[in-house]
Amino acid sequence: MTTTLDESPSTETTRARDVWGLSAHGVRTVAALELRQRVRSTRWVVALIVWVVVIGAITVLISGAIGQLFGTSDSSLSDEHGALLYSAVVFLVLGLGLLVTPTLSSTSVNGDRAAGTLATLQVTLLTPAEIAFGKVLASWVAACAFLVASTPFLAFAIATGSTPWVSLLRVVLIVSLLLASVCAIGLGMSALVARGAGSTVLTFVVVAATTFLAPLLFGLTYPAVSHDEQVQVWSMPASWTGEGDMTCEWTTQQRSVGHTERTWWLLAINPFVITADGAGTPASSSQGASDGDALGGLRDVVRQVRSGPTAGLNECWNDPDSFPSQDAVTAPVWPWGLAANLLLGAAGLVVAIRRLTVPRRTLPRGTRVA
Amino acid sequence: MRGVRRAFGTVQALDGVTFDARPGAVTALVGPNGCGKTTLLLVLAGLLVPDSGEARVAGLDPVTQGPSARARTGWMPDAFGTWDSLTAREVLTTFAAAYRMPGGRSRARVDELLATVHLSEYAQRPASVLSRGQKQRLGLARALVHEPQVLLLDEPASGLDPRSRVDLRLLLRRLADEGCTVLVSSHVLTELEEMCDDAVFLSRGRTIDAPAGGFGSAPGDSRRTYHVRALSFATLTGWLTSVGAAWRPDDEAAATVGDPPGAGGVHLEVAGDEGAATLVRDAVAAGVPLVSIAPATGALERAYLALEEERR
Numbered sequence: 001m002t003t004t005l006d007e008s009p010s011t012e013t014t015r016a017r018d019v020w021g022l023s024a025h026g027v028r029t030v031a032a033l034e035l036r037q038r039v040r041s042t043r044w045v046v047a048l049i050v051w052v053v054v055i056g057a058i059t060v061l062i063s064g065a066i067g068q069l070f071g072t073s074d075s076s077l078s079d080e081h082g083a084l085l086y087s088a089v090v091f092l093v094l095g096l097g098l099l100v101t102p103t104l105s106s107t108s109v110n111g112d113r114a115a116g117t118l119a120t121l122q123v124t125l126l127t128p129a130e131i132a133f134g135k136v137l138a139s140w141v142a143a144c145a146f147l148v149a150s151t152p153f154l155a156f157a158i159a160t161g162s163t164p165w166v167s168l169l170r171v172v173l174i175v176s177l178l179l180a181s182v183c184a185i186g187l188g189m190s191a192l193v194a195r196g197a198g199s200t201v202l203t204f205v206v207v208a209a210t211t212f213l214a215p216l217l218f219g220l221t222y223p224a225v226s227h228d229e230q231v232q233v234w235s236m237p238a239s240w241t242g243e244g245d246m247t248c249e250w251t252t253q254q255r256s257v258g259h260t261e262r263t264w265w266l267l268a269i270n271p272f273v274i275t276a277d278g279a280g281t282p283a284s285s286s287q288g289a290s291d292g293d294a295l296g297g298l299r300d301v302v303r304q305v306r307s308g309p310t311a312g313l314n315e316c317w318n319d320p321d322s323f324p325s326q327d328a329v330t331a332p333v334w335p336w337g338l339a340a341n342l343l344l345g346a347a348g349l350v351v352a353i354r355r356l357t358v359p360r361r362t363l364p365r366g367t368r369v370a
Numbered sequence: 371m372r373g374v375r376r377a378f379g380t381v382q383a384l385d386g387v388t389f390d391a392r393p394g395a396v397t398a399l400v401g402p403n404g405c406g407k408t409t410l411l412l413v414l415a416g417l418l419v420p421d422s423g424e425a426r427v428a429g430l431d432p433v434t435q436g437p438s439a440r441a442r443t444g445w446m447p448d449a450f451g452t453w454d455s456l457t458a459r460e461v462l463t464t465f466a467a468a469y470r471m472p473g474g475r476s477r478a479r480v481d482e483l484l485a486t487v488h489l490s491e492y493a494q495r496p497a498s499v500l501s502r503g504q505k506q507r508l509g510l511a512r513a514l515v516h517e518p519q520v521l522l523l524d525e526p527a528s529g530l531d532p533r534s535r536v537d538l539r540l541l542l543r544r545l546a547d548e549g550c551t552v553l554v555s556s557h558v559l560t561e562l563e564e565m566c567d568d569a570v571f572l573s574r575g576r577t578i579d580a581p582a583g584g585f586g587s588a589p590g591d592s593r594r595t596y597h598v599r600a601l602s603f604a605t606l607t608g609w610l611t612s613v614g615a616a617w618r619p620d621d622e623a624a625a626t627v628g629d630p631p632g633a634g635g636v637h638l639e640v641a642g643d644e645g646a647a648t649l650v651r652d653a654v655a656a657g658v659p660l661v662s663i664a665p666a667t668g669a670l671e672r673a674y675l676a677l678e679e680e681r682r
Contacts, residue, residue, distance in 0.1 A: 015434075025467070025470065026468070026470075029468055033453065033456070036456055036460065037453045037455045037456060038455075040455035040456075040496075112451075115451035116447065116449050116451035117452070117453060119417060119447060119450075120450055120512065122417060123415050123416060123417065123443070123445050124440065124465060124468035125441055125468065125469050126468045127437075358436065359413075359416050359418050359419045359433055359436065360417065
């Protein structure tokens with residue numbers, strides 16, 4: 001193939017450019033169109049206000065409940081309470097975000113097609129990629145508006161405890177990326193399915209699959225990855241009668257060992273796990289996260305799960321501190337999970353772009369071009 | 371357009387469509403409901419790939435040279451939505467941007483178009499408050515934003531008030547005179563007849579040659595069909611036959627109310643207005659009791675009905 005400057009030949013490269021070509025101008029045009037169309041409908045503003053009220057109310061309630069349950073204005077406990085409150089608000093924002101976001105993009109293609117506005121955009125010089133990216137960008141900006149509206153409450157939770165402020169930045173970044181992939185998945189579904197209700201449900205199914213189904217599968221496959229094996233156990237000597245001094249020793253015993261290093265990814269794609277692991281809450285001691293820091297607790301568990309069974313078990317019940325210390329498990333899991341989610345989103349985008357390409361040879365069942 | 375075919379599943383929407391639409395002329399696309407008019411326009415607009423055959427729009431293939439062809443094509447679908455929350459001006463500005471027009475030029479173009487379709491006073495109003503006809507006019511303006519060479523209009527006049535129809539006719543005329551190729555589909559034939567130069571008949575996905583004596587004479591050929599009525603049909607036809615004119619009885623089944631018995635009319639080809647004047651003078655001189663003489667209307671309708679008859 002020779003490179004020519006005339007625009008006549010339908011070479012593969014020009015064809016690819018016609019479909020996948022991206023310009024900031026084109027993406028901005030589509031995104032502005034979508035946002036104007038959406039933001040001006042008052043429902044959206046109402047939804048945002050409701051959101052703020054709900055998050056605010058729940059934050060205050062959680063904060064009050066923590067005070068009631070654990071009592072005291074003891075300053076040594078306030079760090080713990082702050083960490084717990086922060087964890088709760090992060091999970092709340094993420095959970096509600098995952099509930100709201102699919103509705104933002106999951107009807108953007110089939111809805112436009114039903115309204116008769118899609119084909120008129122497709123005949124312009126906007127490439128399919130620009131239309132798809134513009135739509136994702138618009139819904140992502142809308143999702144981020146919800147996220148930004150929740151930052152005051154996240155900040156409040158941080159202010160009550162000792163969680164570092166960098167954690168706020170990390171959480172907002174990670175959650176916004178997760179929501180971006182949900183937006184892109186919704187777009188893909190809306191391009192794939194003719195009816196708006198169907199694509200919304202399917203988007204929720206995908207979100208539910210990563211949030212509930214994958215951890216459930218992790219639990220259900222646990223017996224399958226568990227085998228009886230000979231393991232090193234730091235145990236109390238069998239000769240020890242329960243009185244006097246004793247020194248624990250290594251013994252080899254038959255134990256059921258869960259090889260979660262084979263199934264850890266089922267937990268890793270969970271948005272809550274990703275956020276908890278990436279939140280960067282401090283590890284207070286050698287035992288891991290401080291009390292009350294649910295984010296840190298989940299992080300420690302997941303990182304443990306990923307590394308699988310440790311070289312030795314500590315069953316020196318009488319003197320656990322004598323266990324020869326092993327390297328703390330620190331390999332983060334969230335980059336993998338986040339990448340997996342972003343890959344799902346990218347798949348959604350690719351599907352949408354392919355489905356938006358004109359002229360069409362085949363039409364999805366039950367749809368009209370215009 | 372040559373031998374274009376397109377099927378949706380088992381439905382053969384287009385089954386060998388062949389025609390040319392001349393630049394500088396308004397071409398009507400005529401046919402019954404479901405004959406493939408909309409599908410044909412979708413192929414031309416670059417939204418559908420024909421199963422076989424080839425289409426050329428402004429000399430470009432909408433399949434392999436999509437963007438170049440689309441840049442020269444303005445398409446107005448029969449059913450289209452509006453972005454309800456956007457104002458008329460924003461809709462047009464967005465589309466100017468979508469056709470990659472520079473900002474300054476697009477503003478001027480949008481103002482010009484809003485004036486053309488008489489929506490200037492609605493420029494800042496959201497599209498949701500526009501009436502159906504106003505939306506239709508906005509849709510037309512949208513199709514014109516990028517000054518296309520080829521204009522594809524699917525039922526453009528539906529929902530328009532008489533004033534707007536006249537405006538539409540004048541606008542299409544002007545665009546055609548500026549060298550634009552205009553293809554208009556409609557099944558309101560009288561309306562099409564008012565604005566078009568050529569006609570393409572479509573039936574069951576096929577183009578059909580216009581029947582003899584039908585529509586579609588090239589401009590420059592000034593011969594037109596006139597409808598001539600006289601108090602005495604016999605006298606009129608007798609005189610016409612004696613002067614050797616080719617006439618056909620008009621198809622009006624019932625005589626116009628109030629006509630005396632024996633009255634009737636014919637259609638015949640006359641060489642323009644001068645020919646008509648000559649006809650009147652000669653007929654009156656020959657003692658034919660003329661009642662009226664006027665360019666025939668409903669030529670498209672007659673041609674169309676003739677097609678329907680052939681089909682049966």
